[in-house]
Amino acid sequence: MKVLVQKFGGSSVADLECMKKVRAKVLDAVAQGYKVVVVLSARAGQTNKLVEMAYQWSDEPNPAEYDALLATGEQESIALFSMLLNDAGVKARSMVGYQVPVLTDNSYGSARIISIEAGHFLSELERFDVVVMAGFQGYSMENRITTLGRGGSDTSAVAIAAALSAEIGTVDCHIYTDVDGVYTTDPRMVPKATKIPKISYDEMLEMASMGAKVLQIRSVEFAKKYKVPVWVRSTFTNDEGTLVTQEDESMMESVMVSGVAFDKDQVRITILGVPDQPGVSAALFAPLADHEILVDMIVQKASREGITDMTYTVSHKDLKRALVYTEKVAEEIGAQGIEYDDQVAKVSVIGVGMRNHSGVAAIAFSALHKANINILMISTSEIKISCLIHANELEKAVRTLHTTFGLDGE
Amino acid sequence: MKVLVQKFGGSSVADLECMKKVRAKVLDAVAQGYKVVVVLSARAGQTNKLVEMAYQWSDEPNPAEYDALLATGEQESIALFSMLLNDAGVKARSMVGYQVPVLTDNSYGSARIISIEAGHFLSELERFDVVVMAGFQGYSMENRITTLGRGGSDTSAVAIAAALSAEIGTVDCHIYTDVDGVYTTDPRMVPKATKIPKISYDEMLEMASMGAKVLQIRSVEFAKKYKVPVWVRSTFTNDEGTLVTQEDESMMESVMVSGVAFDKDQVRITILGVPDQPGVSAALFAPLADHEILVDMIVQKASREGITDMTYTVSHKDLKRALVYTEKVAEEIGAQGIEYDDQVAKVSVIGVGMRNHSGVAAIAFSALHKANINILMISTSEIKISCLIHANELEKAVRTLHTTFGLDGE
Numbered sequence: 001m002k003v004l005v006q007k008f009g010g011s012s013v014a015d016l017e018c019m020k021k022v023r024a025k026v027l028d029a030v031a032q033g034y035k036v037v038v039v040l041s042a043r044a045g046q047t048n049k050l051v052e053m054a055y056q057w058s059d060e061p062n063p064a065e066y067d068a069l070l071a072t073g074e075q076e077s078i079a080l081f082s083m084l085l086n087d088a089g090v091k092a093r094s095m096v097g098y099q100v101p102v103l104t105d106n107s108y109g110s111a112r113i114i115s116i117e118a119g120h121f122l123s124e125l126e127r128f129d130v131v132v133m134a135g136f137q138g139y140s141m142e143n144r145i146t147t148l149g150r151g152g153s154d155t156s157a158v159a160i161a162a163a164l165s166a167e168i169g170t171v172d173c174h175i176y177t178d179v180d181g182v183y184t185t186d187p188r189m190v191p192k193a194t195k196i197p198k199i200s201y202d203e204m205l206e207m208a209s210m211g212a213k214v215l216q217i218r219s220v221e222f223a224k225k226y227k228v229p230v231w232v233r234s235t236f237t238n239d240e241g242t243l244v245t246q247e248d249e250s251m252m253e254s255v256m257v258s259g260v261a262f263d264k265d266q267v268r269i270t271i272l273g274v275p276d277q278p279g280v281s282a283a284l285f286a287p288l289a290d291h292e293i294l295v296d297m298i299v300q301k302a303s304r305e306g307i308t309d310m311t312y313t314v315s316h317k318d319l320k321r322a323l324v325y326t327e328k329v330a331e332e333i334g335a336q337g338i339e340y341d342d343q344v345a346k347v348s349v350i351g352v353g354m355r356n357h358s359g360v361a362a363i364a365f366s367a368l369h370k371a372n373i374n375i376l377m378i379s380t381s382e383i384k385i386s387c388l389i390h391a392n393e394l395e396k397a398v399r400t401l402h403t404t405f406g407l408d409g410e
Numbered sequence: 411m412k413v414l415v416q417k418f419g420g421s422s423v424a425d426l427e428c429m430k431k432v433r434a435k436v437l438d439a440v441a442q443g444y445k446v447v448v449v450l451s452a453r454a455g456q457t458n459k460l461v462e463m464a465y466q467w468s469d470e471p472n473p474a475e476y477d478a479l480l481a482t483g484e485q486e487s488i489a490l491f492s493m494l495l496n497d498a499g500v501k502a503r504s505m506v507g508y509q510v511p512v513l514t515d516n517s518y519g520s521a522r523i524i525s526i527e528a529g530h531f532l533s534e535l536e537r538f539d540v541v542v543m544a545g546f547q548g549y550s551m552e553n554r555i556t557t558l559g560r561g562g563s564d565t566s567a568v569a570i571a572a573a574l575s576a577e578i579g580t581v582d583c584h585i586y587t588d589v590d591g592v593y594t595t596d597p598r599m600v601p602k603a604t605k606i607p608k609i610s611y612d613e614m615l616e617m618a619s620m621g622a623k624v625l626q627i628r629s630v631e632f633a634k635k636y637k638v639p640v641w642v643r644s645t646f647t648n649d650e651g652t653l654v655t656q657e658d659e660s661m662m663e664s665v666m667v668s669g670v671a672f673d674k675d676q677v678r679i680t681i682l683g684v685p686d687q688p689g690v691s692a693a694l695f696a697p698l699a700d701h702e703i704l705v706d707m708i709v710q711k712a713s714r715e716g717i718t719d720m721t722y723t724v725s726h727k728d729l730k731r732a733l734v735y736t737e738k739v740a741e742e743i744g745a746q747g748i749e750y751d752d753q754v755a756k757v758s759v760i761g762v763g764m765r766n767h768s769g770v771a772a773i774a775f776s777a778l779h780k781a782n783i784n785i786l787m788i789s790t791s792e793i794k795i796s797c798l799i800h801a802n803e804l805e806k807a808v809r810t811l812h813t814t815f816g817l818d819g820e
Contacts, residue, residue: 016467050486054493057426062496068504069489072482076460079479083464086472094478098508099553120553143509143530 001125003164004029005173007039007135007157012176012235013077014044021235023084025176026130030090035125037164039135039157040081042073063108067137068145071097074134074153082132092130095121097137097145102156104138104146111138111146113155113222116163133160154219162226173223173230174241175215180234181242182207182214184407185260190399194409196258197240200247203258206350206384220244247352256353256360257405262398263346266296267319268376268388269326270311273336276303280333284310287325293318297346297379297388311377313388316342344376345394348386349401361385367404373397411535413574414439415583417449417545417567422586422645423487424454431645433494435586436540440500445535447574449545449567450491452483473518477547478555481507484544484563492542502540505531507547507555512566514548514556521548521556523565523632526573543570564629572636583633583640584651585625590644591652592617592624594817595670600809604819606668607650610657613668616760616794630654657762666763666770667815670808673756676706677729678786678798679736680721683746686713690743694720697735703728707756707789707798721787723798726752754786755804758796759811771795777814783807 006029008022022038029036041047050070054061061069078094085092097104100121104111124131135153138146148155154175161173180195182204187193199207201224208217214232223230223244233241274280281300288295293314301309314322323340330338354360364385368375373396377388389397402408416439418432432448439446451457460480464471471479488504495502507514510531514521534541545563548556558565564585571583590605592614597603609617611634618627624642633640633654643651684690691710698705703724711719724732729752740748764770774795778785783806787798799807812818 019467053490057429057490058493058497060497061493062502065489065492065496065504068492068506069486072485072489075482075485076463076479079475079482080463080467082475082478083468083471086475087468087470092472093554094475096478096555124553143534144503145506 001122001168002034003037003125003168003171004034005037005039005157005161005164005171007153007173007175008041008235009153009177010041010044010047011178013040013081019081019084022081022176023088025235026085027088027090030129036130037125037160038081038130038132039153039160040074040077040132041135041153042070043077046073046076064144067108067111067147070147071134071137071145074136078132078134085130085132090130091128092132093124093128094132094134095124096134098139100133100160102138102159104140104148106140106142106144106146108144108146110149111140113138113148113159116159118163118167121160121164122167151216152218154216155222158219158222158226158228158230161228162222165226165228170227170229173228175219175230175232176235177214177232178235179214179232180237180239181232182244182259184258185398185402186262189262189395190260190402192402192408192410194407196242198243198245199258200352201244202247202383203350203352204244206348206381207259207261215244255351255406256357257349257351257407258353259350260398260401260405260407261348261350262394263348264391264394265315266313266344266346266388267316267340267342268311268313268344269322269338269340270309271326271330271335271338272309274308274310275334276306276308281310283333284326284329285312287329288314288322291321291325293322293325297377297386299377299379313344313346313377343391344388345391346386346388347394347397347401348384349405350384352383354383354385363404364401367400368397371396371400373400411532411578412444413447413535413578413581414444415447415449415567415571415574415581417563417583417585418451418645419563419587420451420454420457421588423450423491429491429494432491432586433498435645436495437498437500440539446540447535447570448491448540448542449563449570450484450487450542451545451563452480453487456483456486474554477518477521477557480557481544481547481555484546488542488544495540495542500540501538502542503534503538504542504544505534506544508549510543510570512548512569514550514558516550516552516554516556518554518556520559521550523548523558523569526569528573528577531570531574532577561626562628564626565632568629568632568636568638568640571638572632575636575638580637580639583638585629585640585642586645587624587642588645589624589642590647590649591642592654592669594668595808595812596672599672599805600670600812602812602818602820604817606652608653608655609668610762611654612657612793613760613762614654616758616791617669617671625654665761665816666767667759667761667817668763669760670811670815670817671758671760672804672808673758674801674804675725676723676754676756676798677726677750677752678721678723678754679729679732679748679750680719681736681740681745681748682719684718684720684740685744686716686718691720693743694736694739695722697739698724698732701731701735703732703735707787707796709787709789723754723756723787753801754798755801756796756798757804757807757811758794759815760794762793764793764795773814774811777810778807781806781810783810
């Protein structure tokens with residue numbers, strides 16, 4: 001059996017006209033001899049409407065019932081879409097989370113998939129040409145409806161592809177979005193950005209976490225774990241899109257840097273005059289973690305006379321709370337004071353090629369220096385170099401690095 | 411375990427304010443020490459909205475997907491209502507058809523309940539104070555969502571009460587409506603109509619089929635089969651309502667007639683000069699049955715010289731089609747012609763007491779005669795006498811019979 005998974009988001013199935021366009025994509029795949037698994041989100045706006053209703057009913061909606069309510073959104077879209085397919089003479093049926101079943105844990109609102117029963121699903125694929133599956137939702141061992149959290153439909157699609165792959169060999173997963181693939185950087189900022197034909201899971205993870213919001217991070221982690229080939233494609237074109245797949249020799253040889261990502265949502269907080277004693281970092285970051293404040297970059301200045309500065313970044317939404325806890329700790333540990341700067345941004349170059357090519361960092365720093373861009377903080381990983389810079393220099397920095405690493409298109 | 415089933419219709423849960431009134435009823439039952447099963451319909455208007463959407467998407471929606479779509483209506487109402495209960499400090503959870511599970515056949519749109527798994531339900535009633543169950547919907551052995559047809563929520567409520575009764579002894583079922591019980595006749599027509607405190611299943615079936623649309627007929631049949639005591643009560647008062655239950659001696663002794671029902675939706679069709687031969691009735695009624703035209707009363711005049719008249723009644727909506735098939739048959743069997751009268755109505759007196767009291771029919775006919783009401787057709791059953799009369803005499807006929815059989819209140 002030749003199976004293809006196609007996932008369409010909420011804006012692709014917003015109304016009847018949109019759904020008809022999506023149907024054309026599915027009919028194409030059927031005509032090519034595929035048994036097709038279509039994974040759908042709720043129609044655009046529907047989930048927000050349900051969330052609004054929940055909060056009209058309750059200031060703090062019961063989490064399990066909240067999920068049961070939200071799950072009606074995909075049930076609606078998959079039933080309507082299956083009607084359209086049947087009208088086109090295709091044998092199709094819908095399946096909500098418990099019908100698959102997609103077994104999850106009990107973390108309502110952000111449930112994790114435990115397993116997907118592929119056997120029953122395959123027998124339904126024998127009886128039907130297309131199975132239209134509800135994204136975003138699952139079913140817990142306690143016989144309750146769960147949801148995977150916003151954007152969870154990507155994860156649903158990759159997960160069903162993974163489950164089917166284990167039974168019948170590699171099943172490709174096509175994620176349809178409103179862009180036609182993954183770009184070397186944001187084309188709205190750099191018009192010379194080019195589409196990347198092939199990218200590794202690790203690079204995609206770095207790109208996604210940096211704000212290239214094409215794929216939900218969890219879905220990429222899932223794809224990586226189960227080696228599911230994921231194609232990012234556009235609902236509105238016939239372009240091949242970008243293949244997200246395992247890293248291979250050819251990829252590592254060809255390019256040092258695959259893309260330049262950036263993140264405007266950064267605030268830098270500095271604690272001045274920190275006594276350089278063991279345990280100081282823990283004292284500072286433990287309360288932030290306890291209050292679920294995500295710290296991104298961390299830098300500790302070289303100590304001078306037993307005194308140092310600690311600098312870290314958080315997102316704008318966490319600034320106020322971060323300042324409260326940081327001030328408290330600063331006082332406790334006898335620091336001289338704190339200051340913050342919300343006019344900063346992060347630029348990163350990403351590429352598995354860095355593993356084999358030394359000097360990528362040096363090239364990046366030198367290019368920024370030549371462009372008169374001041375680097376405020378640096379952090380590096382095996383396949384990424386990130387620099388914090390002044391926000392008003394971000395665009396120049398992205399363009400500079402994009403050109404420097406030979407990513408500019410025509 | 412002391413269990414009570416409470417069913418509320420769509421208008422009782424239409425919005426937040428309505429649901430809060432319903433919650434008060436449920437909290438009352440909880441305070442009385444009951445574990446409560448609340449059966450809800452979709453919020454008023456929601457099912458119609460979904461039906462409309464289905465027909466926007468498809469001229470002939472796939473029946474299975476149509477049911478999957480409609481089932482979101484109750485899922486919404488039970489999730490919202492469970493939120494309200496949890497906010498009031500009551501441990502509550504929602505259950506849709508497949509979670510119960512309510513096993514049905516595959517007749518999408520009008521599925522029949524095959525069985526309800528009571529064991530799992532009881533264990534949930536041990537863990538929760540209230541289980542809020544979706545009415546109207548079920549789940550087929552083929553792993554598909556089904557619906558029971560309009561008004562099916564009554565049947566859901568009686569069915570769960572029956573299933574639980576089999577395990578833990580009699581479970582009462584309270585059906586909340588916008589009237590406070592079953593009346594001796596329609597109070598809008600006869601202001602002296604009185605509420606019946608207790609009525610047998612059979613009488614209720616006759617009352618319901620005659621247009622006293624308090625309970626869905628199927629639910630009464632279900633209640634009769636499994637001996638579930640059903641209380642018809644008002645959402646808006648604290649009145650005890652009407653108990654629909656098994657016929658007992660006391661009921662049969664006390665009153666001859668329990669109520670007067672009527673039906674304005676009747677058209678009389680007559681085939682004139684029918685040759686009185688074997689097979690003529692079959693020739694006429696078979697095509698009507700084949701085309702799902704429901705025939706109510708049938709009368710055949712005494713034959714004279716091998717020639718007779720056949721008269722029957724159908725509802726207004728079936729008139730056109732009935733005439734087509736009847737004309738065709740009339741020609742085939744060599745009848746003289748057909749005529750119809752749509753200015754007729756049916757009035758019926760109903761009561762299990764008739765079984766023991768002779769002469770009820772005579773009293774009824776004589777009363778109508780004294781009131782100068784012409785009887786066009788008569789049909790009788792063990793507990794019912796129906797007369798077809800001219801439509802403009804209906805109100806007089808109902809009042810006359812209501813008074814004659816001592817049903818008038820203050």
